[in-house]
Amino acid sequence: MQRRAIRDAKTPEKMKQVKPVVDDSLTLQGKKDKIKSNLQRLAELGKVHPENRYQDLINDIAKDIRNQRRYRQRRKAELVKLQQTNSALNSKTNFYNMQIDSYNQYIKTCMDNLASKGKLSKKPGDSKAKKSKQVAQKYTAARLHEKGVLISIDDLQPNQYKNAIFEISPSETVGVFDVKAKFMGVHLETLPLEYQDLLQLQYEGVAVMKLFDKATVNVNLLIFLLNKKFYGK
Secondary structure, three states, X not given: OXXXXXXXXXXXXXXXXXXXXXXXXXXXXXXXXXHHHHHHHHHHOOOOOXXXXXXXXXXXXXXXXXXXXXXXHHHHHHHHHHXXXXXXXXXXXXXXXXXXXXXXXXXXXXXXXXXXXXXXXXOOOOOOOEEOOOOOEEEEHHHHHHHOOEEEEOOOOHHHHHHXXXXXXXXXXOOEEEEEEEEOOEEOOOEEEEHHHHHHHHHOOOOEEEEOOOEEEEHHHHHHHHHHHHOOO
């Protein structure tokens, strides 16, 4: 009793004000009737046994009361462990975000270097740099099909590929190409093609992709073509 009084004295007022789950609107007799009703229900479910005056239930309640401190300590330890896990996850998240930033910066630097190599070709002794490999490249679909870059075009037969034209040119944005197409005399809207997206597809093992939702192309050979014509690789 003394230990309980000391513990209650240390309990914060906010915790003391928490309303119990018990329905205080019931009279004492009403509470007894409700307990009897609940015990009868538990007996029907086979959870308690009235033959031994519900001794198993009383033992379980006593055991819970006796182990309250142990339960609190276990919950506290679990809470500390969860907090540590959360802190570790936050640290990993920050680390990976920094890695992503570093990766993006590295890719940008590589793209800038590739663009600078492709824009100007300067030989020793030349006073002026010549523009090279930055003009638009035009191909018939038949030519791209021969190179293996183009696999197929929806609604067109291979003997019609000579009437389909593709034009690839570098845009103002580094690493982005403008792709134009004309199928059977019909001009399609210019399609921006990001070199980094192609590298991502290649990394993920994607073999083919669609251009203009009609032309199926080989990702690896398209990258090879861009490297050869615009990056001098």
